[in-house]
Amino acid sequence: MEGIKICQGEKPLKGEIKISGSKNASLPIMAATVLEPAEYILHDVPVLRDIKVMQAVLKALGGRIEQKGNSMLIDTRDLNSTEIPDYLMRKMRASILFMGPLLGRFGKVKVSQPGGCSIGPRPIDWHVKGLSQMGANFKESHGFLTGWGGSLKGKEIHLDFPSVGTTENLMLGAAKAQGNTVIRNAAREPEIVDLQNFLNSMGAEIIGAGTDMIKITGKKSLSGTEHTVIPDRIEAGTFLLAGAITKGEVKLLNVIPEHLESVIAKIREAGFEIKEEGETLTILSTGITPNSLDIKTYPYPGFPTDMQPQFMALLSLARGTSVITENIFENRMKHAEELKRLGANIRVEGKTAIIQGVQRLYGAFVESPPALRAGAALVLAGLAAEGETLVADIEHIERGYDNLVGKLKKLGAEVELIKISEEDKNA
């Protein structure tokens, strides 16, 4: 098993790094390539485990992939299967994003219950409901879900909640459906705008992404295309906090500051200075102890749930008492227990965490919960803790961060990837 060892914490990070392309934008875009038999070229795709799983799914469906650094060619001309293998579904929830495109192209799909981060029940009922409204039939048996029904039909759909994945799946299904689709109460995340841009470059006709109403005019056929993925706002937010928690000075290249407004607002409220210049962001934190904060997670443009664990790490060292309320996922507080091992003072009551700031964290052995942002929060805390910290079980961190250790090293952190044996864990 792999771990991240922070050999010496409390070292201010200094320097600049380039933020990778967005994981959560790349995944639905890769699923979109199934819609039309063609060749696609993607740039700025991050190199990380979830992308590899998505590639494996495309290959299992009969696709061909060539990767060169952060660019990727996807050829979906010879797809010959509509079944996502169970072992790949279990590895990543985003595999369900193939439902819309497979129904859109072949009129059938077979999936099993998806895996991914363990942060609550995460059902797929809204995906199924929306695609059913568009004319698909679904049958569930022995843990598998089979969908069929010929070509999908355009429909007015009102989502119960602005779910990111549901909005994407319905956009994907609607792009080749007969007639027009309107998605109301749609999610407004920047990754949805990127998906719209990608689909439109394939010849789709979609407007409204980024607002709560998306209109899709179904097209009989689309075409291959070339696209550069937007920068990863969550990776950028994580590195801003790495700068803040270590009282350092970190400059990020390749960011869209507008996508990080709610995060930047909270970092400034905590007392740090952030400079915005074009597509760069610099955090200046020398000598600053953060102010306590009150944070509530909401759908975009509200404060992102994917930054909640990392802020909990920062607020462990704040002046005074902070309160974090998690409104998106039911069980996304597991990092609190591990942060406490480093000396944090946190009480979790249901979906709320009360964090009493302490003056210092102390290096220790911690285990990353099976949730990738939780793991990132522990690495941040380790960077700020006195002495050595070992974060074990980092498989989930690697699902979502492209070269985390390499980038931290570039900023001067004393970190390394290590192998941990069972004996080490039990010692």
Ligand code: UD1
């Ligand atoms: C996406 C992101 C994830 C982020 C989340 C919220 C990707 C690959 N992942 O996940 O990083 O944390 O948005 O910003 O883009 N729900 C249902 N039924 C459904 C679908 C969702 O009850 O059919 C619930 C979920 O359990 C959750 C909430 O809705 O409590 C939000 O989920 P959703 O917005 O769909 O998140 P994901 O698309 O899974």
